Amino acid sequence: MAQVKEYIGKIKPDWCPGCGDFGVLNSLQRALAELDIAPHNVLVVSGIGCSSNLPGFIHSYGFHGLHGRSLPVASGAKLGNHALTVIATGGDGDGYGIGVGHFVHTCRRNIDMTYIVMDNQIYGLTTGQASPTTEKDVRTKSTPEGTIELALNPVALALSCGATYVARGFSGDNLHLAQLMKGAIEHKGFALVDVFSPCVTYNKRNTYPWFRERVYKLEDDQQYDPADFRLAMEKAFEWGARIPIGLFYKVERPTYEDEEPALRSGIPLAKQPLERADLAALMEDFI
Amino acid sequence: MAQTHTELTVWIGGSAGDGIASAGESFAKACSRSGYHVFAYNSYQSVIRGGHVCMHTRIGTHKVYTQGDELDYLVALNADSFQRYGKRVVPGGAVFYNTDKFKAAPDQVGPDVQLIGLPVMALAGNQLMQNTALLGALIQTLGLDPDAIRELIRERFAKKGEAVIKPNLEAFDKGMGFAREHAKPGAIRVGPGDGKRRPLAGGNPMIGFGALAAGCRFYSAYPMTPASSLLHWLVGYAAKTGLMVKQCEDEISALNMAIGAAHVGVRAMTGTSGGGFALMTEAVGEAGMTETPVVIVEAMRGGPSTGLPTKTEQGDLFQLLGASQGEFPRVILAPRTLQECYDMTIHGFNLAERYQCPVLIATDLYLAERLETFDGVNITKVPIDRGALLKQPENGYRRFADTPTGVSPRALPGTPGAVSTTATDEHDEDGIVISDVFTNPPMRKKMMEKRMRKMDHLLKELPAPAIDGPADADLTLVGWGSTYQVMLEAMERLKQEGLSANVLCLRYLWPFQTEQVSRLLKGCKMTMSVEANYTGQLVRLIRMETGLSVQHHLRKYDGEPFELKQVVDQARTILKTKPKEPVVASVVSDEGLPADFSPIESPALGAEVSRQH
Known part of the structure; x- marks a missing residue:
């Protein structure tokens, strides 16, 4: 097994002290170390936002792209070289707001990659506006009288769109979170790990104590079966006094790469020779 | 008495769904296989409900640069087509139609124009055979080789088997036989072809071909006319060439995916039209900032906004130049011919990787969707430079x-x-x-x-820009991209009139070749721009980069491509009047409709035809 320190980047995170994203970064480093994936074989792709700065803080290849566009870049990179371990990271605004269209379609594609969303239910980097997962009636900088819209439900959305591994963690429980991430990375298919990652500066409601009082682990219930889609959907809507974390759902389905004709040889696109087309035959077809 | 020409023009018109494209393509391909040069442009008309399509095909024993502007033979698949174009058929020409669909009278066409009406049901026993039977009559009347069409019928229906091939071949022969018995040989004939089987393609397939030759392995796109045919062409070759084609949820995703693939070392491309490119805008800057080599094809159509989805325009140059915030290296290429679509796409991939930046290839519907013969491209030693x-x-x-x-x-x-x-x-x-x-x-x-x-x-x-034609011409036609060939042909036409013109048509638009373009323009006696847009985007770019102004302007923004005559007429006027003040002229395509035409009330259509609407 590799050492966690091998995955520590040159730059120290610039997150606020106490930010939930530290726990997410540590858990990811631990998961990669336990899986013993060499840093040069990992590509972490992010969008824009506090949490999207993560690729700068982890020792692996990174692509810090546009706001909301981490998933298409990550998809293109995975399809281009499926030998890489591709992990997309970002926040709730990035992934469930501006980028939700890509989220929906990435779920149904089942490309073998992991998507970690640091969900703090607020826009942090832009100093505290309501996000897609801000609960109804919560006052924020952009909703001084409370939000009017309902909060988006990432777990239910991922389930309904066909994601094959759907989990939720809490950055107040790093060991548990690391195990969920490990399972996600090992899973053959598109895996979502939505993480309660408290914003200590702008979200005074959904704090560490708030979550600690409420979260419970699905795996503690012997009866819970993550292969049961209906049950997963039911649990996805549990919110309030008790909020489930853990693995909601896992199913094996052929990945996009499995069914893509250009990858039948098993050789990544990026490693295939460039001169493959029989140009004379193509020319003949024009006649 | 048949006159032998070096070229002739056939229009096949009808409504969408009449099979114009396949009939038109069959005719074009039969000609390109019979040793002729071909240029075909499919014009989508949408003035009248139901839509109207007309494939303009010009064939010649010499290179034909445009769809031409004469109408020698009309195949009217419905009454609407006949109403629109019947009067435009030149003396010596003919109109082919199905008498089961509508009746035509000699006073509805000009003098010395044959009306060749086929009773399709009686001849072929099935109205579905209409196009094939009319093609038979057309080929017979023009005196062209019928075997080329027979060969195409066999190829086209190969998968469906003899049960479909046989009745089509019979309908074709019946059409030929009918014309042999009931019509005079066409008075306008083209001399024999040179026996070469020429390749026939459009700009989109040639860009796709170039991409495959360059080793493109990833193409991501969202459907949008007129770039969709690039997606279709490429996906048709995906299995054979190992290309991965990814249809995306939107153009934002399409370019970001291409960037992701390019980032890990795949030669990647995306294609769209102006609206989709607008969505890609932010990611163009992403490619610039992250120094990711990616190729983006923008096949322009009439704008703004949804604009004219099936029409052509050169209205997006400033969008390409200004796409995305901030400043970063980008390349803008504007191929002018089919060969350049191929060559410049290969060059585009090499430039993208050598300089690690986005390369934008600007075409338009007119170049992307035309069908034209070409004399082959370099497929043996494709230069690939990964930087x-x-x-x-x-x-x-x-x-x-x-x-x-x-x-x-x-x-x-x-x-x-x-x-x-x-x-x-x-x-x-x-x-x-x-x-x-x-x-x-x-x-x-x-x-x-x-x-x-x-x-x-x-x-x-970058290859230096150059002037085509005599260096000391009295008038230089200035343009970019797809208007190249109409300018070249106008130059030839003017020469026949004893007037002297040449052409400066740019294809490398950014980074701008300021020194070379300045030098060329300073050597011109008089200049006239030819651009398919309202504001003269190229001349503004030239002024911005060189401080030089093109003097006179001919513009078109009705969605149809320039007609040869329009360019020649305006150039002649400028050459003869030598205006001191700048002249800004605009031209519009004549739809060919009689002034009193009404699709509902026209007595010529009759009750039978009104059922079609």
Whole structure:
């Protein structure tokens, strides 16, 4: 097994002290170390936002792209070289707001990659506006009288769109979170790990104590079966006094790469020779 | 008495769904296989409900540069078509139609025009055979080789078997037989072809062909006319060539996916039209900032907004120039011919990788969707240059190292010993973000200069622009991209009239070749721009970059391509009047409708026809 320190980047995170994203970064480093994936074989792709700065803080290849566009870049990179371990990271605004269209379609594609969303239910980097997962009636900088819209439900959305591994963690429980991430990375298919990652500066409601009082682990219930889609959907809507974390759902389905004709040889696109087309035959077809 | 010409023009018109494209393509392909040069343009008309389509095909024993503007033979698949174009058929020509669909009277066409009406049901026993039977009559009347069409019928229905091939061949022969018995041989004939079987293609397939030749392995796109046919053509060859084609949820995803694939070392391309490109805008800058080599095809159509989805225009030059915030290296290529669609796509991939920047290929519907013969392209020694790509980086590798050319050697993700992050935020030579905590104005300046320096070197290796035709001509026609061939033909036509013109048509638009273009323009006696837009985008770019103004202007923004006559007429006027003040003229395509035409009330249509609407 590799050492966690091998995955520590040159730059120290610039997150606020106490930010939930530290726990997410540590858990990811631990998961990669336990899986013993060499840093040069990992590509972490992010969008824009506090949490999207993560690729700068982890020792692996990174692509810090546009706001909301981490998933298409990550998809293109995975399809281009499926030998890489591709992990997309970002926040709730990035992934469930501006980028939700890509989220929906990435779920149904089942490309073998992991998507970690640091969900703090607020826009942090832009100093505290309501996000897609801000609960109804919560006052924020952009909703001084409370939000009017309902909060988006990432777990239910991922389930309904066909994601094959759907989990939720809490950055107040790093060991548990690391195990969920490990399972996600090992899973053959598109895996979502939505993480309660408290914003200590702008979200005074959904704090560490708030979550600690409420979260419970699905795996503690012997009866819970993550292969049961209906049950997963039911649990996805549990919110309030008790909020489930853990693995909601896992199913094996052929990945996009499995069914893509250009990858039948098993050789990544990026490693295939460039001169493959029989140009004379193509020319003949024009006649 | 048949007159032998070096060219003739056939229009096949009907409503969408009449099978114009397949009948028109069959005719075009039969001609290209019979040793003729062909140029076909499919004009989608949408003036009347139900839509109207007309395939203009011009064939010649010499290179034909445009769809032409004469109408020798009309195949009218419905009454609407006949109403629109019947009067435009020149003396000696003919109209082919199905008498089961409508009746035509000699006073509905000009003098000396044959009406060749086929009773399709009686002849072929099935109205579905209409197009094939009419093609038979057309081929017979024109005296062209019927075997080429027979061969195409067998190819086209090969999968469906004899049960479909046989009745089609019979309908074709019946059509020929009918014309042999009931019509005079066409008075306008084209001399024999040279026996060469010429390739026939459009701009989109030629860009696709170039991409495959260049080793493109990833094409992502969202459907949009007129770029969709590039998607369709490429996907048709995906299995054979190992190309991965990814249809995306939107154009934002399409370009971001191509960037992702390119980032890990795949030659990647995306294609769209103006509206889709507008969505890609932010990611164009992403490719610039992250120094990712990616090729983007923008097949322009009439704008603004949804505009004219099936019409042509050169209205997006400023969008391409200005796409995305900030300043970064980009290349804009505007192929002018089918060969250039192929060659410049290959060049585009090489420039993208050598200079690690987005390369934009601007075409338009007129170039993308035309069908034209070409004399072959270089397929034996395709130049592929992947630029500075490191397999084993040395210690201390810096992804964005500042170098004399500004090009930083690339190590791809997966390479040991070169782990780095690529960011859309400003970053230093190691890729470390300097936008937030570590703001660093001198470093920002250095990185900006590193990136922009690439353009200086790129500019030096672009092929120089050149003038076609006599250097000392009295008038220079100035344009870009798809209007090249109409300008060339206008130049020839003017020469026949004893007037002297030449052509300066640009194909490398950015970085702008300021010195060369200035030198060429300063040597011109008089200039007239020919652009398919309202504001004269190229002449504005020229003025911006050279301080020189093109004197006179001919513009078109009705959605249809320039007609040869329109360019010749305006050029002649300018040459003869030598105006002192700038002349800005615009032209419009004549729909060919009689002034009193009404699809509902026209007595010519009769009750039978009204059922079609």
